[in-house]
Amino acid sequence: MATHQDLLKASGSAINLQQSSTKPERRGTRRCKITQLMRIRPSDPEKDHFEDLRGSVSVSRTGVYFHTSEKGYEIGMRLFVTMPYSNDPAAQNREYLAEVVRRDALHNGLTGIGIRMLMEMGTQQVVPNNYSQRR
Secondary structure (H helix, E strand, O other): OOOHHHHHHHHOHHHHHHHHHOOOOOOOOOOEOOOOEEEEEEOOOOOOOOOEEEEEEEEOOOEEEEEEOOOOOOOOOEEEEEOOOOOOOOOOEEEEEEEEEEEEEOOOOOEEEEEEEEEEEEEEOOOOOOHHHHO
């Protein structure tokens, strides 16, 4: 009776399995497929301003990958990323300086963007629009 490995060798799949498992992993940290709302905007005042509210596709300690319809992202572009983002005044939003390191054209017309977190800027509190009128 043929074993599972004999069947793989006969079909040539054993070679493909070995080759795919010997590729070095380029990521330094594991990714989690979670969705967190983010607020993303360019940090360079000379770039066209946009504000993108997106959910993450996958997150690691050092980076985030998300899908967007915004066309203004470029490789090397610096961004301010607020994550997780909430417009609740009691929310503790954290803002980061990030850099675009990946840009993928997706089959559905969206663009996949990979960003690397460079440093934490601090926490942000949301100030309601009518805050100055309450005093």
